[in-house]
Amino acid sequence: MKIFLDTADINEIKTVARWGVLDGVTTNPTLYAKVGGSYEDILREVCAITPGPVSAEVVADDVDGMLAEGRAFAKLAPNIVVKVAMSENGLEAISRFADEGIKTNCTLIFSANQGLLAAKAGASLLSPFVGRLDDINQDGMGVVRDLAEIVAIHELETEVLAASIRNPLHMTQAALAGAHVATLPFKVLKQMVHHPLTESGIVQFKQDWTSAREAAAAKDGAAKQEVAATAQKPGE
Numbered sequence: 001m002k003i004f005l006d007t008a009d010i011n012e013i014k015t016v017a018r019w020g021v022l023d024g025v026t027t028n029p030t031l032y033a034k035v036g037g038s039y040e041d042i043l044r045e046v047c048a049i050t051p052g053p054v055s056a057e058v059v060a061d062d063v064d065g066m067l068a069e070g071r072a073f074a075k076l077a078p079n080i081v082v083k084v085a086m087s088e089n090g091l092e093a094i095s096r097f098a099d100e101g102i103k104t105n106c107t108l109i110f111s112a113n114q115g116l117l118a119a120k121a122g123a124s125l126l127s128p129f130v131g132r133l134d135d136i137n138q139d140g141m142g143v144v145r146d147l148a149e150i151v152a153i154h155e156l157e158t159e160v161l162a163a164s165i166r167n168p169l170h171m172t173q174a175a176l177a178g179a180h181v182a183t184l185p186f187k188v189l190k191q192m193v194h195h196p197l198t199e200s201g202i203v204q205f206k207q208d209w210t211s212a213r214e215a216a217a218a219k220d221g222a223a224k225q226e227v228a229a230t231a232q233k234p235g236e
Ligand code: E4P
Pocket: 006, 026, 027, 028, 107, 127, 129, 131, 132, 163, 164, 165, 183
């Protein structure tokens, strides 16, 4: 299963790349607004950090506008994936991008049917939003599960990318539901790394190691002193 980072923050992306677990990055206008600057410059930098897919989201509502924005993104780096929101125009744009060989990530998917349509139109990634469905008391992970099953049954050439992941449990559930990818905020990835028993275990091992080394050094010192004392005894 692939892990993408859901952020436009370069430092977070560099950190996770160093951990060796970064398969790609997703951005969106809200994540970009948090860091500001030039979206294009950020995308170029992210694409240089990871060879994996980097999603860049179009904001136009009309097909021509989506195509113009997406084509410009696609020129920035070979690993750009154009993110298009689910809609009638979005489907048309996804289909046109597919004809041009430009990969797309259909975002803001909230039902398996929307995902099925996006797959048929040619999206290479389908992004069902888990957390936002949970927020309105609906089963977000159920959509991931259904969509992953539909993709498998019909051998569709696309991947299910579990998005709007809010906690480590979502991640485990997405993996078990058959999602091909999950995109996570940096905070959730960090939560996945840590466990209180791991932390306390590391402290305990370090303490035991230090005590053992000190005891060994003390024993060694005492033995050397005894040898020296024996060597100094006169007449022996
Ligand atoms: C996915 O590509 C989206 O950027 C993201 O997962 C949305 O998450 P949110 O619902 O927490 O904003």
